[in-house]
Amino acid sequence: MRAIAARDVVAWAVFVARGVRLAIVCACVALAGCSKPASPLPNDAYVWQRVWTDGVVAAMRASGGLVGTWHILAAELDARGRWSDVAPDWSVLASEHAPVVAVVRIDGALNRLDDSTLIAHVTRLLDAWKHRGVNVAGLEIDHDCATARLAGYQRFLAALRARLDPSMRLSITALPTWLDSPAALDGVLAQTDEAVLQVHAVMNPVQGLFDDTRALAWMRAFARHNRHPWRVALPTYGTRVTWSRDGRVTGIESEQPALQSDDLAHELVAQPNEISAFAARIAKERPDGLAGIVWFRLPTDDDTRAWSLATWRAVLAHTPLQPALTVRTREAAGSAARDLVLVNAGNADAPLPARIRVDARCDAADGINGYVIDRDTQSLFLRRAQDGLLRAGRQRTVGWIRCTQGTLAPRVEP
Incomplete structure (x- = not known):
């Protein structure tokens, strides 16, 4: 009787030990699943240079394997209604394996959109790019208009879309301020296939170039309005802001060297480590519909207001940043x-x-x-x-x- 009881005790101990080991294994598996890093977001990039130097070409070739789509500045319409078309290096674009999106920038201060004239210029531009052998996969309109003008912008986009080839994807650059007019924003987004939400350089310069808390809040709010894939534009540059003695902003220099001035000046800089951490965070907490990042703008060796190309490539490749x-x-x-x-x-x-x-x-x-x-x-x-x-x-x-x-x-x- 005592021997049987002893064997039963041993068997029970073995059973319990196996159960404990199984529980530990299951817990480890569960923890491993929870701690698995999020897959990085795909990277696109804006090529915003008006003049294509050797540095622009070299930067594109050095970064081709890290960039999914190039968003190329193709033309600008200023506040006075004057067009400036950009002449890129056609041989580089024609040989690019990555898709190309032609970006047309329309100054937000333009009083009125002349739909027929605008559409005629844009369609001629797309035809010229295709004739040069460029694989234009999409058209992006960058129009930072006031919220009150979104109804007119919606009409323009609807008319433009009707004139485009059905295979041409139409996207826009969207501003966080448009979230204050949800119905108007929904009307604009309904005319597009994609959108890029800009979360940098959209605040009063006194508040800085980029704020990660506000950016994430805008992204979450924007996701609730979008029924299509969308991306977020993140900065790779710095800005010099000048103020007059009475506190008025007299200049914002983001794409050219600093100018000499007697006004007060302050440099706003997108810190690589902070932006890299934000990119990792939104990959993990991915708002609904977020399809990737579009970096503004492609750094080059001769662009003194952007990150170095080495730093940008390290961020895109998720290599630890180690300044010394x-x-x-x-x-x-x-x-x-x-x-x-x-x-x-x-x-x-x-x-x-x-x-x-x-x-x-x-x-x-x-x-x-x-x-x-x-x-x-x-x-x-x-x-x-x-x-x-x-x-x-x-x-x-x-x-x-x-x-x-x-x-x-x-x-x-x-």
Whole structure:
């Protein structure tokens, strides 16, 4: 009787142990399923350059394997009703394996849309591109009009769609402000096959270039209105905003080098690490209908207001971004002073550091290129006066210094 009871106890222990192991295995499988990373969103890109330099061509060829569709600026209609057609490198577009979307930008300040004239110009443009051997898969209209003009925009899109080849997909660039007029927005979206929601540079410049919380809220709201696939436009660039002394915005420079001005200026920069994190987040929390990202704009080596091409490619390839900032000294020509040179030896563009500390006694010093000289109880330092990025593999002279005592060993402080 005692032997039977002992065997029963052993058998029961084995059964329980197996059950525990099975429960652990099931729990691990469940956790693994929950923690599985979301698949990345497909990447498209805007080629927004009006002049196709060798840098534009090189950037496209270097990024072809990472980009699904190229959205090419084809023509612009300004506020006075004047057309400017872009002449791309036809040989590059004709040889591209990725689909091409021709983008026509219509200035939002244009008083009235002349439907027949607009449609005639657009259809002639598409015919010319096809004649050049370009595989035009779609047409995108970028018209940042006021919400009050959405009814007229809807009529134009309906008339345009009726004139397009049925195989030509029609898309638009949409603004978050249009969400305030849901019926008008629904009417506009009903005329399209796709849409691209712009969530950068749509706020007062005082509020910055991009806000991830607002962007996600806009995307979720936009998803509730869309019955077609849609994409979101994310920034790869910086903007210089200038204000007059009385607080009026006097200039916004996003696609050209900074202009000299007596007005107050501030650099708004899309930080690569923040935008990359946002792209990963929306891939995981994907709002309904979100089909991908369209990056604005294709970075090139000669575009000083965009990320470096290396950084952008790292973001698209989901490679960890690793900037590496150091400060070097260099003899200043014809002077006893030494230049302070900020160097980025990493694979990603880096935000300019807040301070560059100089642990030495110095007779004179000054900052340049976004830095000013300052001092605290510790020592002399260069203080960042203007936000910006230092591109991967690049360097920038940020000041000069002349010291007589101590070891000159400048260092970066966050």
